[in-house]
Amino acid sequence: MSQAMALYHLQETELQLLRGQKRLAEIATALEDxxxxxxxxxxxxxxxxxxxxxxxxxxxxxxxxxxxxxxxxxxxxxxxxxxxxxxxxxxxxxxxxxxxxxxxxxxxxxxxxxxxxxxxxxxxxxxxxxxxxxxxxxxxxxxxxxxxxxxxxxxxxxxxxxxxxxxxxGIDAASLSEYNALKPRKQNQPIALLIGGSCAVCGVEQTQMLVSEAMQGRTLVKCLSCGRILAYRPGS
Ligand SMILES: [Zn+2]
Known part of the structure; x- marks a missing residue:
């Protein structure tokens, strides 16, 4: 798995954790009400x-x-x-x-x-x-x-x-530090899937060069519009 995809899995897990935490806080308030x-x-x-x-x-x-x-x-x-x-x-x-x-x-x-x-x-x-x-x-x-x-x-x-x-x-230190730096600036969503050659978060189509670099997955490639790290999931 590429570093970008590993980061994407980390992000999805962390987002789920955040949603659960938010709901738990709501429940605690409702139980007191x-x-x-x-x-x-x-x-x-x-x-x-x-x-x-x-x-x-x-x-x-x-x-x-x-x-x-x-x-x-x-x-x-x-x-x-x-x-x-x-x-x-x-x-x-x-x-x-x-x-x-x-x-x-x-x-x-x-x-x-x-x-x-x-x-x-x-x-x-x-x-x-x-x-x-x-x-x-x-x-x-x-x-x-x-x-x-x-x-x-x-x-x-x-x-x-x-x-x-x-x-x-499964994530190396350099990738993790980039992820953590980008996270607060992207509402906890620093990774975007690359789908059909476009960034799945902002929707902007990427250049052929960026697409092929993201597909190879050797380096972290960022969306030319929103700056999120692009993760290519084989088959998308
Ligand atoms: Zn984007």
Whole structure:
């Protein structure tokens, strides 16, 4: 194998290593990200906070209605007991009963409204709880997939590192130093295949002389346009 082709194998292995590394970093970030669950949890808490004062209000209204009913009953009993004879006192008592009844009618309207509001608040609480469940289930599933992918990438990484060692074993010091010098200037892609007489990265057709030198593979030949080392793969 020519030095250019050996460098090409090194480059492809290193590019795969870089892609794997990038993906592993993405996975690590995704595994730490609980934002969706936190948001769903916050929605449940907000729905609970909206419901709770309505329930308190309904209990207070019920208590006041009960207390008024007891007062009405007492006043009724006094009215029909025959103990009170003074007409002014009887009239006052009747008025008090009327006032309590009007007050309770008003309280019952308020209670009905509150009960309707409670129904709505309970429905939205149930919705947010369901959404939280779904979000949690989806996150758990995604988490499992990511862990599996992470495992595969780590296994692949060890293989690629071995492959890199093997590729390096076939490369001489001068070729490697040229490769390393060119790498940062060519976005980690200092080697281009020569395909049909053209550089496969920039697409520019090479001179006949460059093509034949690249095909012989005795020296490192660079693309006349992008400056990458041209690797000729027999048959292309
Ligand atoms: Zn080129």
């Amino acid at each position: 609980h934002q969706a669950i936190d948001q769903a949890q916050a929605a449940v808490e907000a729905a609970q906070r909206a419901l709770s004062p309505l329930q308190t209000r309904a209990r207070n209204l019920e208590l006041e209605i009960q207390s008024n009913l007891a007062k009405i009953q007492n006043a009724d009993e006094a009215l029909y007991s025959g103990r009170i004879r003074n007409p002014k006192e009887l009239q006052d008592l009747q008025q008090e009963i009327q006032a309590l009844k009007r007050r309770n009618a008003d309280l019952e309207d308020q209670l009905l409204e509150t009960m309707l509001a409670i129904e709505e608040a309970e429905a939205s609480l149930a919705q947010t709880r369901q959404a939280l469940e779904q979000t949690t289930a989806a996150w758990n599933e995604q988490h499992a997939h990511l862990l599996e992918e992470q495992k595969q990438l780590k296994a692949e990484r060890s293989k690629l590192l071995q492959q890199r060692e093997q590729a390096l074993a």
